[in-house]
């Protein structure tokens with residue numbers, strides 16, 4: 001950074017802010033210790049030859065004010081439309097750190113069924129297991145490293161969204177793909193909540209993320 005800022009030479013600069021921005025921009029899902037050469041490669045292609053100092057300074061400013069480690073302000077980010085981690089909702093996990101890599105990764109589906117009265121279908125989870133007894137949208141089993149075969153619980157024209165949601169539990173990270181469908185028939189023992197119900201805001205965090213993804217993006 002010093003060479004490019006002080007002497008305006010096109011030196012490649014990598015600090016924590018720049019690592020984070022480039023990793024998210026190109027959705028580099030490798031541990032930071034291993035991804036440096038890939039980050040250099042990406043930077044080499046986009047560094048400004050005319051104004052490398054400004055380029056370095058701009059990236060560092062972006063990293064410290066907008067593309068922060070936690071809660072990046074993506075809606076104010078000039079890279080928003082190019083950013084793969086934002087597009088795929090993976091920015092919370094990028095850049096990856098060794099601690100996270102050592103965690104088990106589980107995958108599954110969250111089934112968001114909407115009735116013809118525009119209500120979301122919730123069920124009570126089984127008494128055993130994680131989130132036991134909580135009221136949630138139904139989900140599949142969570143399988144290690146691969147997605148299980150989707151088996152939606154109600155008849156419908158189910159579609160899988162491109163975006164996933166991610167959540168860290170103490171012993172594993174979870175990726176859930178969202179499936180949605182309009183539902184005409186459902187069992188009597190389900191719970192129906194309007195889309196603006198405050199109950200949806202008190203769901204377990206991972207479920208709340210899935211419901212919010214659908215409602216906030218008007219994917220219904």
Ligand code: SF4
Nearest residue numbers: 067072074077080083
């Ligand atoms: S869109 Fe969001 S994650 Fe992507 S570079 Fe900008 S602030 Fe970072």
